[in-house]
Every structure is written in structure tokens, then in C-alpha cells.
Amino acid sequence: MSEKKSQSDETRGSVEFRTLATESLSRETFPVGGQDPEATYQVLSEELLLDGNSKQNLATFCQTWESNQVHRLMDLAMDKNLIDKDEYPQTAEIERRCVALLADLWNAPKGSQVGCSTIGSSEAAMLGGMAAKWRWREKRRAAGLSTDRPNMVCGSVQICWIKFARYWDIEMREIEMSPGRLCMDPEEVLEKVDENTIFVVPTLGVTYHGLYEDVQAISEALDDLQARTGLDIPIHVDAASGGFLIPFTRGEHKPWDFQLERVKSINSSGHKFGLAPLGVGWILWREKKDLPEELVFHVSYLGGDMPTFQINFSRPAGQVIAQYYDFVRLGRSGYAEIHNGSHEVAQYFCSILKTLGEFDIIHDGAPEMGIPAVVWTLPEGANPGYNLYDLADRLRMRGWQVPAYPLTGTYKATPVQRILVKLGFTKEMADLLLQHVKEALDYFQKHPAHTPLSAEEGGSYCHL
Numbered sequence: 001m002s003e004k005k006s007q008s009d010e011t012r013g014s015v016e017f018r019t020l021a022t023e024s025l026s027r028e029t030f031p032v033g034g035q036d037p038e039a040t041y042q043v044l045s046e047e048l049l050l051d052g053n054s055k056q057n058l059a060t061f062c063q064t065w066e067s068n069q070v071h072r073l074m075d076l077a078m079d080k081n082l083i084d085k086d087e088y089p090q091t092a093e094i095e096r097r098c099v100a101l102l103a104d105l106w107n108a109p110k111g112s113q114v115g116c117s118t119i120g121s122s123e124a125a126m127l128g129g130m131a132a133k134w135r136w137r138e139k140r141r142a143a144g145l146s147t148d149r150p151n152m153v154c155g156s157v158q159i160c161w162i163k164f165a166r167y168w169d170i171e172m173r174e175i176e177m178s179p180g181r182l183c184m185d186p187e188e189v190l191e192k193v194d195e196n197t198i199f200v201v202p203t204l205g206v207t208y209h210g211l212y213e214d215v216q217a218i219s220e221a222l223d224d225l226q227a228r229t230g231l232d233i234p235i236h237v238d239a240a241s242g243g244f245l246i247p248f249t250r251g252e253h254k255p256w257d258f259q260l261e262r263v264k265s266i267n268s269s270g271h272k273f274g275l276a277p278l279g280v281g282w283i284l285w286r287e288k289k290d291l292p293e294e295l296v297f298h299v300s301y302l303g304g305d306m307p308t309f310q311i312n313f314s315r316p317a318g319q320v321i322a323q324y325y326d327f328v329r330l331g332r333s334g335y336a337e338i339h340n341g342s343h344e345v346a347q348y349f350c351s352i353l354k355t356l357g358e359f360d361i362i363h364d365g366a367p368e369m370g371i372p373a374v375v376w377t378l379p380e381g382a383n384p385g386y387n388l389y390d391l392a393d394r395l396r397m398r399g400w401q402v403p404a405y406p407l408t409g410t411y412k413a414t415p416v417q418r419i420l421v422k423l424g425f426t427k428e429m430a431d432l433l434l435q436h437v438k439e440a441l442d443y444f445q446k447h448p449a450h451t452p453l454s455a456e457e458g459g460s461y462c463h464l
């Protein structure tokens with residue numbers, strides 16, 4: 001720290017810095033000449049201070065803190081390209097080990113380790129979706145049936161699935177929220193599926209409210225459908241957050257993973273509750289046959305052959321190495337300690353928030369119900385002199401990013417507000433946020449908002 005400070009003091013005092021400080025960095029045209037590296041670094045790093053403070057970013061699901069060891073490993077891996085399996089065989093081995101460890105964690109059939117890293121859950125969703133489309137098409141072609149109208153059935157999903165459906169020409173049959181049904185219901189799933197359904201996608205937990213959808217109940221409903229009609233519809237689980245929470249957190253969790261025969265693939269974000277730095281996700285298939293061979297490309301590896309399936313070619317290797325570090329450094333007990341701690345802080349935050357008497361709670365952060373998040377709304381018909389967009393705006397003045405946004409279906413005009421509790425959000429910080437919420441409510445009591453903010457004006461990026 002002090003070394004960094006003295007270096008920046010020295011730079012600030014330099015002639016190069018003083019020269020740069022009186023000029024703007026080139027913004028529109030490619031600069032003709034270069035300039036001093038330290039002074040440039042200093043100016044740029046100070047510009048970055050204008051970004052939000054990630055410690056107070058309670059909107060993102062992604063990690064905002066990494067250990068010193070992870071920083072050092074990332075530095076070591078700066079020059080490694082994950083695709084160059086031949087040049088970096090040990091990194092390729094580390095990626096293989098991660099897939100093996102995840103296959104174990106998610107109860108894949110013994111000896112089955114089919115999967116890969118991705119840049120995040122969005123790429124993983126794309127790969128899982130493509131594999132499902134290809135499997136469905138193959139089956140239909142073999143039976144001499146048409147393949148021109150594939151569809152998928154899901155609840156209120158993250159935007160990556162809307163992209164997948166649009167890019168791959170899939171009809172999306174989304175089950176939106178309705179009274180008493182914030183998660184996808186097995187009966188509604190059965191109403192939507194047909195012979196053209198490539199898969200059903202339950203989410204753990206739903207981005208809007210963090211609650212876990214009931215994969216087991218959906219799987220059983222589809223088993224029943226198959227017994228009655230012969231229709232065999234696979235499940236892909238979007239466990240972007242839950243994949244790295246449910247295996248570790250306390251309380252009773254129903255089977256959701258490869259223990260269920262119908263679950264053919266699972267995605268999760270390493271950079272969310274997997275605790276790795278930004279830029280890594282995972283997708284695993286139940287068995288080799290669930291990933292169609294046509295989609296797999298082969299690269300040479302130690303003179304041999306390495307199958308790959310990904311959208312990008314070049315990709316940084318550091319995130320995968322850091323992910324493996326997290327797995328072996330923390331083990332199951334370390335992940336359990338961290339994530340149960342986050343649930344505790346979330347539940348603590350919620351218990352105090354409730355005492356303010358202003359909000360209805362949608363998710364209180366209980367580990368059996370969903371991810372370590374707290375989600376609340378104003379009671380129907382309440383007119384407290386502000387709305388949740390006003391509150392989000394007011395909290396932003398203290399640096400907090402606590403997004404407000406509407407739900408879907410019946411609730412598409414109902415704003416909710418959410419915090420995500422991750423490693424690094426301590427009870428101390430929860431107390432400070434609660435204090436700032438109380439101050440904001442006091443402010444609105446004295447100065448009610450005459451023209452409350454709209455979703456467009458007050459909505460911040462909420463990762464939906």
C-alpha cells in the first residue's frame with residue numbers, strides 16, 4: 001500500500017504527469033505519438049475512480065473481491081491463451097480437473113466428465129441450448145418429422161436465454177409471474193410443452209428475485225408426461241448462481257442436478273458464487289451422448305487431440321486457473337463457510353429491514369429458498385411519498401447500487417428492490433446500508449417525491 005502510494009506521489013510530482021495533467025487523453029482520434037507510461041497510468045487510473053465503487057455494488061451477481069493469491073495467479077497467467085492447449089498443456093489439465101471436480105459436485109454419473117469452461121453463464125447457456133437443439137433435430141429427422149418449429153419452455157429467465165432463442169430461431173415459451181407463482185409451476189410447464197420443445201429450463205435462482213425453481217417437481221411432471229404420451233423432454237438447469245451455492249449451503253435442498261435422470265446439462269457462473277474473478281462460466285453435460293459430436297471441434301494437444309466446444313477462440317486462462325485455486329484452496333468446507341456467512345448477513349439485513357414496517361419481503365435470503373439476496377417491494381396500494389426508484393436513486397447518493405426494477409407477467413408494473421450479498425459484504429456494511437435506508441426514508445417523510453421517478457429514470461442496471 002505504502003509502496004503504491006509513494007510511487008503515485010512520485011509520479012504526480014513528475015514533469016511528465018504535470019504535462020499530461022494539462023491535456024486531455026485522446027478520445028476520438030488515434031494519437032500521433034506516445035507519452036510517459038507511469039504518467040499515463042496515473043491519469044488513467046484516476047479516471048477509473050469515476051466508476052462506481054464495486055464494494056457497494058449490490059446489484060451484480062459477480063465477484064467484486066479477490067484474494068492476493070488470485071491476483072498473483074492472474075498475473076502469472078496474463079500471457080496464456082486458454083485455447084492453446086498444446087502450448088499450455090498444464091492449463092489445459094487444470095481446466096480438465098475443474099470439469100472433473102464439478103462433475104463430482106453436481107453428481108454426474110461416475111466416470112462422466114463432459115464439459116468445458118466458458119466466458120460466463122451466457123456463453124454456457126448458448127452451448128447448452130445449441131446441444132439441445134441439435135439433439136432434438138437429430139431425433140426428429142431420424143423419425144422423418146419436421147424440424148422447423150423448435151421451442152423452449154422456461155420461467156422468467158435472464159436475458160441470455162432471450163438471446164439464445166433469438167439467435168438460434170427458437171420460439172420462447174416463457175411462463176411469466178402470476179399471483180402466488182413467482183417461479184415456474186410444473187402444471188404450467190406441462191401446458192406449454194409439446195413435441196417441438198427442445199428443453200425446459202428451470203433457474204436456480206431466478207435473477208429477478210433469487211428464488212430457486214423446483215427442478216425435481218418439474219422433472220417429475222415431465223416423467224409423468226412421458227409415461228402418458230411418450231414425449232421425452234430434457235431439462236437444462238440454469239444454475240448460474242445456485243450451482244455454486246446449493247451443494248454447500250445449509251438446510252434441505254431437493255435434488256436438482258444430475259441425480260435427476262432428465263437433467264442433461266447444467267450451466268453455472270464461476271465468477272458469481274464460484275468465487276473466481278470475472279470471465280469464467282461452466283457447462284457440463286450428463287453424458288457424452290448429450291453433447292452432439294457435430295458441435296465439437298478438435299484442436300491438437302501435446303501432439304494428440306483435444307475436443308473443444310466454445311463460441312470464442314482465444315480466451316484468457318487466468319480465470320480458469322484461479323477457479324481451480326478456489327476449488328482446492330477452499331474445498332467444500334470453505335465454500336460452505338463463505339456462502340453460509342453470506343446467507344446469515346442477508347437474513348440479518350432482512351430482519352432489520354422488516355422492522356422498518358415499510359416493505360413486503362419477497363425473498364429473505366433463506367438458503368433453502370434461494371440465493372443470498374434480499375428482495376422487497378412496497379405493499380400494494382401504499383403511498384409512502386416515494387417509490388423504490390426514488391429510494392434506489394437516494395441510496396446511490398451514498399454510493400450504494402441497490403437496483404429497483406419491475407417483475408414480469410401480472411407484476412410487470414410492480415417494482416421490487418434487491419441486494420445481493422456476496423463475500424465481502426459484511427454485517428458492518430449491512431448496518432451502514434440499513435442506516436442509509438432509514439435516512440432516505442426520513443428524508444422522503446420530510447420531502448415527499450412530488451413526481452416519483454419512473455422505471456426508465458430511476459432504473460439502474462439490474463443484471464436481468
Ligand SMILES: Cc1ncc(COP(=O)(O)O)c(C=O)c1O
Nearest residue numbers: 061120121122158207240269463
Ligand atoms: C440465472 C442467470 N443466468 C444467466 C446469467 C448470465 O450470466 P453471466 O453474467 O455469467 O453471463 C445470469 C446473470 O446474472 C443469471 O442470473
